[in-house]
Amino acid sequence: MNRETYCLLEEFMLCSMDDAAHDKEHIYRVLYNALEIAKTETNVNYDVLIAACLLHDIGRKEQFENPALCHAIVGSEKAWQFLKTHGFEAFYAEQVKQCIRTHRYRKEEPPQSLEAKILFDADKLDVAGAIGIARTLLYKGIVSEPLYSVLPNGVVLTGENDSTPSFFQEYKYKLENLYSSFYTEKATAIAKERQHIAVAFYNKLYQEINASYQSGIDELIVNDITNFCFRFLPKPYTGAFAGPKTKFLMSLTITMSWKINCIQLPQIPVHINISRIIIHHTVFCND
Numbered sequence: 001m002n003r004e005t006y007c008l009l010e011e012f013m014l015c016s017m018d019d020a021a022h023d024k025e026h027i028y029r030v031l032y033n034a035l036e037i038a039k040t041e042t043n044v045n046y047d048v049l050i051a052a053c054l055l056h057d058i059g060r061k062e063q064f065e066n067p068a069l070c071h072a073i074v075g076s077e078k079a080w081q082f083l084k085t086h087g088f089e090a091f092y093a094e095q096v097k098q099c100i101r102t103h104r105y106r107k108e109e110p111p112q113s114l115e116a117k118i119l120f121d122a123d124k125l126d127v128a129g130a131i132g133i134a135r136t137l138l139y140k141g142i143v144s145e146p147l148y149s150v151l152p153n154g155v156v157l158t159g160e161n162d163s164t165p166s167f168f169q170e171y172k173y174k175l176e177n178l179y180s181s182f183y184t185e186k187a188t189a190i191a192k193e194r195q196h197i198a199v200a201f202y203n204k205l206y207q208e209i210n211a212s213y214q215s216g217i218d219e220l221i222v223n224d225i226t227n228f229c230f231r232f233l234p235k236p237y238t239g240a241f242a243g244p245k246t247k248f249l250m251s252l253t254i255t256m257s258w259k260i261n262c263i264q265l266p267q268i269p270v271h272i273n274i275s276r277i278i279i280h281h282t283v284f285c286n287d
Contacts, residue, residue: 001046001047001050001051005047005051006050006054008086009050009051009054009055010054012055012058012082013027013054013055013058016057016058016060016061016078017057017058017060018060018061018064019057019060019061019064019139019142022057022060022139026057026126026135027053027054027056027057029126029131030053030056030119030122030123030125030126031050031053031054031122033121033122033123033125033126033187033190034049034050034053034118034119034121034122035049036186036190037118037121037122037184037186037187038118039186040184040185040186041114041118041184041186043114044114044115044118045095045114045115047092048092048095048096048099048113048115049099049115049118049119051079051083051096052079052096052099052100052103052115052116052119053119053122055075055078055079055082055096055100056072056075056099056100056103056119056123057071057075058075058078058079059071059072059073059074059075059076059077059078060075062074070104071104072100072101072102072103072104073101075100075101076097076098076100076101077097079093079096079097079100080093080094080096080097083096095113095115098112098113098116099111099113099115099116099119100119102116102120103116103119103120103123105124105127105174105178105181111183117183117184118183118184118187120183121182121183121184121186121187122187124178124181124182124187124191125187125190125191125194127174127175127178128175128178128179128190128191128194128195128198129191129193129194129195129197129198130194130197130198130201131194132175132194132198133175133197133198133201133202136167136170136171136175137167140165140166140167140170143165145165145166145167146166146167147166147167147168147205147209148166148167148168148206148209149162149164149166149168149169150213154213154214155213156206156209156210156213157169158172158206159171159172159173160172168202168206171198171202175198175202176198176199176202178191179191179192179195
């Protein structure tokens, strides 16, 4: 591809970029990934490949404005029309169109040509490893989607089998599974090198978030039950008359009864009788 053609395509691409997670730097990374992969393949049509890389996300703006649209389909049509308008041959425009149409991560329309497979792999490499985590978090922020979803009982969902959009859901649906979806050996090898970083980040993030919810919910429940039960104790064991030992034993016993019941977020009245019985027993026997 000559310099004039490259600049023409690049200018059209730059005019179409309006998404921080799919900006011009993403386009350049995909192009550079593709050129690296192409070095290990034979009979690559570089004119088709470079054009497809530069134009593969030009339909993003339309999809962002109307989520019902597929940016790969919209972009392929825009690219075909642009190439035809600027005098490129119909066969060349069709090849570029098909590469762009099949670059998206989905099973119903896989890439067919070598150039399409290279573009697919190059684009997916930019969702692998640390860069993939960063770009996904950035995009979720742009579309105002949360990091994770939480059930009414306080359980933090892992994202697996979760229909509500979130970073965890995107990780489980796409990021976790893309490492077995590459077509070229070179891209597969690069992706495998990056995979452990993404796995470690997700696991650590879930661990930290889940720990906060579990410890916080446990503490709230113990405090609520303690305050409720103090109202039912004899006067000498409440308020200013309750000694440190009594309060410590009450707190300890309530926590134990909570663990025995093994319900993640019970409504307090459901278990209050059990808690009161254990508390009274502990207080009268030990204070």
